[in-house]
Amino acid sequence: MNKSIVQFQNVSYRYDENSPLALKNVQFSVYEGEWLAIVGHNGSGKSTIAKLMNGLLFPEVGSVYINDINLSDDTVWDIRDMVGMVFQNPDNQFVGTTVQDDVAFGLENHGIPREEMVVRVQDALEKVNMGEFLDQEPHHLSGGQKQRVAIASVLALRPRIIILDEATSMLDPRGRNEVLETIRQLKQEDNITIISITHDLEEAARADRIMIMNQGEVFHTGNPTDIFALDEKLVELGLDIPFTHKLAKQLIKHGFGIDDSMLQEDKLVDYLWKLQQKI
Known part of the structure; x- marks a missing residue:
């Protein structure tokens, strides 16, 4: 087993003092180069986990480590350099007038020199099979193409980890398969750690491991075969086989x-x- 690149150590979190715990004593690890799918019904805590991994939230109790760095106010920017997030709606991530402008936006914010920026933009778009769309306006792209450009924008920043937060839920079957195949290739070729947050077990079946969340707690973790052996229990948890x-x-x-x-x-x-x- 590769070394752990993400660790949650007895993490609890609530959104305000009057609300119940969104996460209750959550403990798990993600290993370098693996694809972990985190699944669960709405409100199970899976998206809260994603936000804690990227420093959008901080634990109320417990610790989050990314590549052995403890998440805190002092380390949050170091952690965000290692973790890229792709969200549900690709349109919400576009800021440039062309595909290459959009992929370059994050690089500009990081002060990457122009010569290197040009190389990174082209390389990231080639990795997601969008190299021919440099000058295309984003709104002319299909849903799957938009999401692949969003992934390229993250890739250009050279993260160690990519989090997909319901990143295929708004796509048609063709676009969904395009994105998932892109993710599979990135994991295989570049050893990037993939964490997908989803309620779709068809998508989760492509991962190396699946972690089921239920009411803010880790219910079960295993490979797809182990998880699907739970059978009707998955239906009881609001998940479809x-x-x-x-x-x-x-x-x-x-x-x-x-x-x-x-x-x-x-x-x-x-x-x-x-x-x-x-x-």
Whole structure:
């Protein structure tokens, strides 16, 4: 196992003194280079965790460490240099009149020299397959393209960690797959740590590990196979079992040779296609 790059140590948080705890004694680690999906119903605490990772909030009790740095007023900017966030609505993140202006905006704020800025902008856009859209106006892009540009804006800052806070929830299926495939490639090629906050278990199935939040507490953590084995318990927690898992279970029931690797949609489709070719 790689070293932990994020640690929550007995973290509790409430939004005001009259409200209940949004997080209750939360403790977990995220490991360098892994993809952790944090799932849960609305109000489960998953978005509060995202804000604590980036110093948008500070723990009421306990400690948050990012790459061994304890989150505090004194360290928050150091931590934000390591953590990039991609939010739900890409339109809310655009500030430039063109794609390259938008990706360059954060670099300008960090005082990056122009020569390096040009290289970083081009490199970040190439990584998300948007290199041909440098001079395009953002509002002409599709939803998936906009979100990939938002990811490029974060990538250009060279973070160690990227947090996706419901980043695919407003996209159509094609745009959603574009973004998730981009994230998979970034993790594989650049060893970036990915933390996705989502209520969608289809999306979470692509992660290395899944952590379920329920009423401000960590309910269960495991790989996708472990999590989907909870089955109807997920429904009780307000989460829907992915269609791919439901289909795989039926295939197993009828004697087909399904293994854990086929819980992901593309792998199962490939298996069924090869099976059909044999018939």
